[in-house]
Amino acid sequence: MNIPVWRRLGRAILIPVLALLTALAIGALVMAIFGDDPVRAYQGLFSGAFGNGRAWSTTIRKMTPLILTGLSVAVAFKAGLFNIGASGQFIIGTICSVAVGIHFEGLPAFVHLPLAIAAGIAGGTLWGALPGLLKVYTGAHEVIVTIMLNYVASLFAGWTVYAGGTQGQQPGPLWDPTAGAISETPDVLASAQIPWIVGPPYRVHWGVVLALLVAVVMWWLIYRTTVGFELRTVGQNARAARYAGMRVNGMIILAMALAGALAGLAGTIETLGLNHKFAPEFSGAVGFDGITVALLGQTHPLGVVLSAFMLGALDAGAARMQFESGVAADIIQVIQALVLAFVAAPTLIRTLYRVRRAPDEVETTTLTTGWAGR
Amino acid sequence: APAAPQAAAPAPAEGQQAQEAEATAPAAKLKIGLVTDVGRVNDRSFNQSAWEGVVQAAQQLGLEENVDYKYIETQDAKDYADNIQQFIDAGYQVIVTVGFALGEATIAAAKENPDIYFIGVDQFQGETLPNLVGLIFHEDQSGFLAGALAAHLTKTGTIAAVLGTDLVPPVVAFKEGYEAGARYVKPDINIISTYHPGELSQAFTDPEWGAATARQALDQGADVIFGAGGQTGNGALQEVATAAEAGQEVYCIGVDTDQWETLPAAHACLVSSAMKLITPSVVDLIMQVHNGTFQGGNYYGPVDLAPFHDFEDKIPQEVKDDLARIKAGLEDGSISTGYGQ
Amino acid sequence: MEQLNRTPVLEARHITKLFPGVVANEDVNLQLYPGEILALLGENGAGKSTLMNILYGLYRPTEGEIWVNGRPVTLSSPKDAIALGIGMVHQHFQLVPVMTVAENVMLGSESVRGGFLDVEAVARRIRELSDRYGLAVDPYALVEDLPVGVRQRVEIVKTLYRNADILILDEPTAVLTPQEIEGLFQVMDLLRAQGKSIIFITHKLKEVLRVADRIVVLRNGRVVGETDPGQATQASLAAMMVGREVILTVQKEEARPGPVVLDVVGLSAQDDTGAPAVRDVSFQVHAGEILGVAGVQGNGQTELVEVLTGLRRAMAGRVTIAGQEMTNATPRRITAEGQSSHVPEDRHAYGMVDTYPVAHNLVLNTYYRPPFARGWTINEQAIREHATRLVAEYDVRTASILAPAGSLSGGNQQKMVVAREFSRPIRLLIAAQPTRGIDVGSIEFIHQQIVAKRDQGVAVLLVSAELDEILALSDRIAVMYRGEIVAILPRQEATREQLGLLMAGVRPEELQHASRAAQGIPVREGEPSEAE
Amino acid sequence: MGRTGQFWKTSSIISMAFALFLVVMAILVNTTSLNQQVWLRVLFGVSALNFTLRASVPLILGALSGILCERSGIINIGIEGMMLAGAFAAFVAKVATNSWPLPASLAVGVATALLVGGLMGLLHALLSIRFRMDQIISGTVIIILAAGFSAYLFDRSAVAEGKFGPVRIPLLADIPVLGSVLFENPPITYLALLLVVVIHVALFHTRWGLRTRAVGEHPRAADTVGINVNRYRYVNTVLGGMLAGLAGGFLVLEAVGQFQEGMTAGRGFISLAAMIFGNWNPFGALGAATLFGYTQALQNELLLAGVTQVPRQFISMLPYVVTIVAVSGFVGRVRPPAAEGKVYETEGSSE
Numbered sequence A: 001m002n003i004p005v006w007r008r009l010g011r012a013i014l015i016p017v018l019a020l021l022t023a024l025a026i027g028a029l030v031m032a033i034f035g036d037d038p039v040r041a042y043q044g045l046f047s048g049a050f051g052n053g054r055a056w057s058t059t060i061r062k063m064t065p066l067i068l069t070g071l072s073v074a075v076a077f078k079a080g081l082f083n084i085g086a087s088g089q090f091i092i093g094t095i096c097s098v099a100v101g102i103h104f105e106g107l108p109a110f111v112h113l114p115l116a117i118a119a120g121i122a123g124g125t126l127w128g129a130l131p132g133l134l135k136v137y138t139g140a141h142e143v144i145v146t147i148m149l150n151y152v153a154s155l156f157a158g159w160t161v162y163a164g165g166t167q168g169q170q171p172g173p174l175w176d177p178t179a180g181a182i183s184e185t186p187d188v189l190a191s192a193q194i195p196w197i198v199g200p201p202y203r204v205h206w207g208v209v210l211a212l213l214v215a216v217v218m219w220w221l222i223y224r225t226t227v228g229f230e231l232r233t234v235g236q237n238a239r240a241a242r243y244a245g246m247r248v249n250g251m252i253i254l255a256m257a258l259a260g261a262l263a264g265l266a267g268t269i270e271t272l273g274l275n276h277k278f279a280p281e282f283s284g285a286v287g288f289d290g291i292t293v294a295l296l297g298q299t300h301p302l303g304v305v306l307s308a309f310m311l312g313a314l315d316a317g318a319a320r321m322q323f324e325s326g327v328a329a330d331i332i333q334v335i336q337a338l339v340l341a342f343v344a345a346p347t348l349i350r351t352l353y354r355v356r357r358a359p360d361e362v363e364t365t366t367l368t369t370g371w372a373g374r
Numbered sequence B: 001a002p003a004a005p006q007a008a009a010p011a012p013a014e015g016q017q018a019q020e021a022e023a024t025a026p027a028a029k030l031k032i033g034l035v036t037d038v039g040r041v042n043d044r045s046f047n048q049s050a051w052e053g054v055v056q057a058a059q060q061l062g063l064e065e066n067v068d069y070k071y072i073e074t075q076d077a078k079d080y081a082d083n084i085q086q087f088i089d090a091g092y093q094v095i096v097t098v099g100f101a102l103g104e105a106t107i108a109a110a111k112e113n114p115d116i117y118f119i120g121v122d123q124f125q126g127e128t129l130p131n132l133v134g135l136i137f138h139e140d141q142s143g144f145l146a147g148a149l150a151a152h153l154t155k156t157g158t159i160a161a162v163l164g165t166d167l168v169p170p171v172v173a174f175k176e177g178y179e180a181g182a183r184y185v186k187p188d189i190n191i192i193s194t195y196h197p198g199e200l201s202q203a204f205t206d207p208e209w210g211a212a213t214a215r216q217a218l219d220q221g222a223d224v225i226f227g228a229g230g231q232t233g234n235g236a237l238q239e240v241a242t243a244a245e246a247g248q249e250v251y252c253i254g255v256d257t258d259q260w261e262t263l264p265a266a267h268a269c270l271v272s273s274a275m276k277l278i279t280p281s282v283v284d285l286i287m288q289v290h291n292g293t294f295q296g297g298n299y300y301g302p303v304d305l306a307p308f309h310d311f312e313d314k315i316p317q318e319v320k321d322d323l324a325r326i327k328a329g330l331e332d333g334s335i336s337t338g339y340g341q
Numbered sequence C: 001m002e003q004l005n006r007t008p009v010l011e012a013r014h015i016t017k018l019f020p021g022v023v024a025n026e027d028v029n030l031q032l033y034p035g036e037i038l039a040l041l042g043e044n045g046a047g048k049s050t051l052m053n054i055l056y057g058l059y060r061p062t063e064g065e066i067w068v069n070g071r072p073v074t075l076s077s078p079k080d081a082i083a084l085g086i087g088m089v090h091q092h093f094q095l096v097p098v099m100t101v102a103e104n105v106m107l108g109s110e111s112v113r114g115g116f117l118d119v120e121a122v123a124r125r126i127r128e129l130s131d132r133y134g135l136a137v138d139p140y141a142l143v144e145d146l147p148v149g150v151r152q153r154v155e156i157v158k159t160l161y162r163n164a165d166i167l168i169l170d171e172p173t174a175v176l177t178p179q180e181i182e183g184l185f186q187v188m189d190l191l192r193a194q195g196k197s198i199i200f201i202t203h204k205l206k207e208v209l210r211v212a213d214r215i216v217v218l219r220n221g222r223v224v225g226e227t228d229p230g231q232a233t234q235a236s237l238a239a240m241m242v243g244r245e246v247i248l249t250v251q252k253e254e255a256r257p258g259p260v261v262l263d264v265v266g267l268s269a270q271d272d273t274g275a276p277a278v279r280d281v282s283f284q285v286h287a288g289e290i291l292g293v294a295g296v297q298g299n300g301q302t303e304l305v306e307v308l309t310g311l312r313r314a315m316a317g318r319v320t321i322a323g324q325e326m327t328n329a330t331p332r333r334i335t336a337e338g339q340s341s342h343v344p345e346d347r348h349a350y351g352m353v354d355t356y357p358v359a360h361n362l363v364l365n366t367y368y369r370p371p372f373a374r375g376w377t378i379n380e381q382a383i384r385e386h387a388t389r390l391v392a393e394y395d396v397r398t399a400s401i402l403a404p405a406g407s408l409s410g411g412n413q414q415k416m417v418v419a420r421e422f423s424r425p426i427r428l429l430i431a432a433q434p435t436r437g438i439d440v441g442s443i444e445f446i447h448q449q450i451v452a453k454r455d456q457g458v459a460v461l462l463v464s465a466e467l468d469e470i471l472a473l474s475d476r477i478a479v480m481y482r483g484e485i486v487a488i489l490p491r492q493e494a495t496r497e498q499l500g501l502l503m504a505g506v507r508p509e510e511l512q513h514a515s516r517a518a519q520g521i522p523v524r525e526g527e528p529s530e531a532e
Numbered sequence D: 001m002g003r004t005g006q007f008w009k010t011s012s013i014i015s016m017a018f019a020l021f022l023v024v025m026a027i028l029v030n031t032t033s034l035n036q037q038v039w040l041r042v043l044f045g046v047s048a049l050n051f052t053l054r055a056s057v058p059l060i061l062g063a064l065s066g067i068l069c070e071r072s073g074i075i076n077i078g079i080e081g082m083m084l085a086g087a088f089a090a091f092v093a094k095v096a097t098n099s100w101p102l103p104a105s106l107a108v109g110v111a112t113a114l115l116v117g118g119l120m121g122l123l124h125a126l127l128s129i130r131f132r133m134d135q136i137i138s139g140t141v142i143i144i145l146a147a148g149f150s151a152y153l154f155d156r157s158a159v160a161e162g163k164f165g166p167v168r169i170p171l172l173a174d175i176p177v178l179g180s181v182l183f184e185n186p187p188i189t190y191l192a193l194l195l196v197v198v199i200h201v202a203l204f205h206t207r208w209g210l211r212t213r214a215v216g217e218h219p220r221a222a223d224t225v226g227i228n229v230n231r232y233r234y235v236n237t238v239l240g241g242m243l244a245g246l247a248g249g250f251l252v253l254e255a256v257g258q259f260q261e262g263m264t265a266g267r268g269f270i271s272l273a274a275m276i277f278g279n280w281n282p283f284g285a286l287g288a289a290t291l292f293g294y295t296q297a298l299q300n301e302l303l304l305a306g307v308t309q310v311p312r313q314f315i316s317m318l319p320y321v322v323t324i325v326a327v328s329g330f331v332g333r334v335r336p337p338a339a340e341g342k343v344y345e346t347e348g349s350s351e
Ligand SMILES: Nc1ncnc2c1ncn2[C@@H]1O[C@H](COP(=O)(O)OP(=O)(O)OP(=O)(O)O)[C@@H](O)[C@H]1O
Pocket: C019, C020, C022, C023, C024, C042, C043, C044, C045, C046, C047, C048, C049, C050, C051, C091, C408, C409, C410, C411, C437, C439
């Protein structure tokens, strides 16, 4: 393809930008219809996302886990698998990293921190690999299994930090005895915390750099390595992959394990960098958002980064928007759904704005070929 | 406690503001912000009760909504600190944070902003900060009264509780108190109770589980059911009301506020509610700020049973007397709920 | 010709069909007269299926008109065509595998009683049609359980069920065995005798001469000629289609067999349902020879090839490639260490990834080796250079090496697969149905390539349901029946008839007798039969 | 590879056997002295059966919704969203007609749930057929949109007055044990059970069903016999949306009486699991939904009875673990409609 890079880039960006603008316009219409003031709402949204240093830091903070859970869902899609389980993997990653982070007093940071991160990744990997293994060895469908494992993960996490007491139940192993009746873990030791790039009140930690690095590595892995080729081939045509000597079952397990590792890392970073503990109110919802991020980013790692940024900004601006204009933050969800719709159905935008299609452009993204695409 | 709070004259915050040369804020007016726990401000539960306290206090002070007082609904537990910060940045002098989960963020903010007053609902203070009060309640006592009432009312000898989640201490306190109270009145009573099985984010917002579980308890012979857990508990209360409307002699007991006011659909069975009076307590604490009598530490808000409303006549006088006796006993310490020891 | 005086039952007038970037049909005129069989010929991508789909209402012509029984008609969906008595058997089966024959037959023209499907009535009707036309099918069988030959019959029953008087048969013989093809021709003769009119598409010129009344040839979307079986020969037809002389007989030297490369001993395997499919099979293939495996489809050839290529587990037996034990080895080991190649039977399912560019399809099983990979990383540059070279060398017609492989025509997709499998150093080549559905020009090319491999000393196992192909290429011929290899004959000793009988289940020891009785001809004839 | 016939038998045999076992044990336990045994009461008490049925209803409706869409080739992961939209719509309609006589008001609620569910289905169909959006994405859009809109528009001070009460079916309701469980239910519960039978019959014994299945398995084949593939897909997706809407209506009008944000609480996803588990068959889905409802009931029963020393979190895992074990052990490979998730385009039916 001899089209200059900038034009390809421009073409890749044009539709998403138009999609965002259209979604915002429709969101404004909805607000106006129901008696809210869209102008003030968007002013609030914008200033909450980009208005000042703290706004930017919130956006970055929100974006960080989304990059990783988005990658988690995306890498599974690449292998033709639908990982609805990022939220469970996220939680297990959190628990494992906390378990290491609150112990081993006296370890130097350069040992303790990597150890805690590794524990989180390992936990997520196992939790993700499980549905892969079940699929390969028993044929259990990954969609069912990952949904179920989400519930199991959050119950398990709840148990580990449970303060105990009622009905004679013992406290969970990670519970902080100094928290009284509150179910939560102690703070992870300073040696296991991801350092700040900019400390409070900005609270931006090095996790964001790690997440971006991981995105680049994932891009390289998927598009530039033999394993990535194998993984993608399995996703596109598993029978052809088998014919070509590729390890279909291995790739299914690998993709799910990778997905789990990424979501687990998301939980790990969020915990070691930001929350510094686990409490049941830190849900894995960001794992479900990973689906949106991955779809919005068209399952491409760099697309995932961009869409995580966009969603992060919308999330970050939501509180300010409500603060300034009184508009309920739920409208953000409506806007997110609309952006996703417009990005995923470019025909809509093209008809709307009469943008012509370049002859070599592929129009639809096919992610999975159904529940059992092999 | 180190430095004394700047407890001087009325409107203490005003002096601070002047020092910082933020002269834009009109002099005598307080600005009051409220940060909810994850959920809604009008959740017919503790967020709403706290907000109503803010509103009532603000009206007494002649404040204007959205200018002098407003709220932020928290979307995600990670945002507690950011949401508190919104109010700090906007120059608010009183910030109410609702729910034990905001405890740490509130303490941190209070330490960083000694000139701003914080009211933390359901937040026990282990250490006293001059500008932060934890508004807490003896939920176990409230639950104890509810349990005693239930034990008096039951004909089948089985009572039930349908609860939010044991991950939230006040819910546990309600439950433990309820069971202790019931056993206090009828030692051999059969109590069946269960917490919502799901994760925290669903525990208070799953009315269908509450309703189905209440039905399950009714099927097992329970005839008084205590519903404690936001929408989940409300679902249970409404299910019992349905049975009552269908002619069964069953009762339900609400939680937190007088649910007769907030949940009309449960009127058919709602004998009372195990209240913790958040609203008047919040009003009182805000007025303390206004009057300069604010003191850091823990503030125990009152708990009580709600009026019986339509069931006033159906409750025998002996029962009312016994409840009054128990309440007195709980207050003077002669009766203990056994919780938290 | 005499038909000129009669009104055509179906007529295409000045039909042009444009697809984005492709002119599939250009100003095509075509008449079908009552009671005739019209054969339509053309290379892959000549526009035959497109034209038929237009006549059947699946596609709308860009320009031009369709006339039925002397009146212009508008076909906005197959519904209209069916109502006008047009029926079509499509190039690819249009049957729902998980449904029964009866359900498939009635689909779209259901028979309903009291709101519910009346399967009984449909079954009766199917039996009636089966009896009348000799198309035996079980109305209650699941289509996915049926062999292809029977599926083809179901397709025809489907059109007859709808009372079609005009039948379009798009490559119906591509997957049939000689016996089945002959059966089909008898049905077609019968239909013609009853006054029905048939358009018949095939790539097999012999069939055209056997059954057609008239022949029309398409090239690049245009009608380039018309003839009839009386005047035409296979060579003349091929030349008309391709626009050049095509050598129809394979030119090859005597084989010079070397050492054994593929050694199979006592091999057994099961099919997907767990039934025995390959039973105690033993044979050897030497370097520099082509062993052809003949057999009616569904007699275990597919499973045999899958076991040999590592796609299916052997239950018993041993496979050795060039001295290395390869029983139940992975496909990767068989291709890499065994230095073997596999042209799979089902190119869409196994041979290629539709969504991948041609270039990536060309390294589907070598992407991990130098020069395409350096360690972990893929070398795009090398992959593209490789693709550019192969596309030229094997004449794969594609818009670009980066075009998705799914956008190529069937013949070119097959050439792409062949290019990939033939372009690396190999000792063993396993080719299954390598020319199915492919036009004569491409067949010629692929056959030449296979023989060239043999001459380079490669051991070739050729599996084909096409007896002509087996006879033309093989040095030795094995016949499979019910999972067993019932006979292995030197090419010189094999005749078409003899093979046909073996494939039909006649035991070798009964062969002489049966053969004489059935054919009334001497058994040891040894004459190459494509010369007929 | 798939032996659908075979699977269909296995799945129905398993679910039938399961149902029969439950019924027999329930009768035994509840009518004899066996009910003195705590464990047996926990496993087979009337309260467990009632809970099972009630928890199953939205799952049955959700799974049927999925079956309708997916049998015609449209993947529907948006059940959760359609359900939520239906619930919200039912609530709004119920509140708006509070002053009407209760039956009329409830009827309006049901109708609105069906309407809005159907509209969500139509949206899904438009996005995935007309605008060729990946169906997984389209379903996700539906979920987020429904959650966002229902939360944004929810008037939290509104109160719906009244809900469906149980309707006794005379005679049948007098059967011991079973009567009170099965024949004394509110209307949507009956409707859901009835729909299982109706949709089964419709799918496998009517023209519409035959065409629907053909369109989902092999749209081209359907097209070549003159069936308008995309029209069937539109119709089925809209019908499927209506069923999911009805499931939402059940939650608001029959189960709870009020609306609550996110009140579907993952039931749409569990429905999806039930649909897959049930191999896209109505009775299979019924079996799967019942199994799921039963394990939920069991978990509550165990906690209420306090009969185990196992931490309650582990007891609460029961429904999920049982489902995983069931899909890994019993079901193995299910076979979805072959053409699912693929856009079908021809000139005949899309232009
Ligand atoms: N739906 C379509 N969209 C775009 N191009 C098409 C489409 N269908 C066919 N074509 C193109 O039209 C041309 C004619 O194709 P057609 O299928 O009619 O060929 P054919 O003669 O039937 O070939 P074969 O012998 O392989 O069956 C080819 O170039 C093909 O790529």
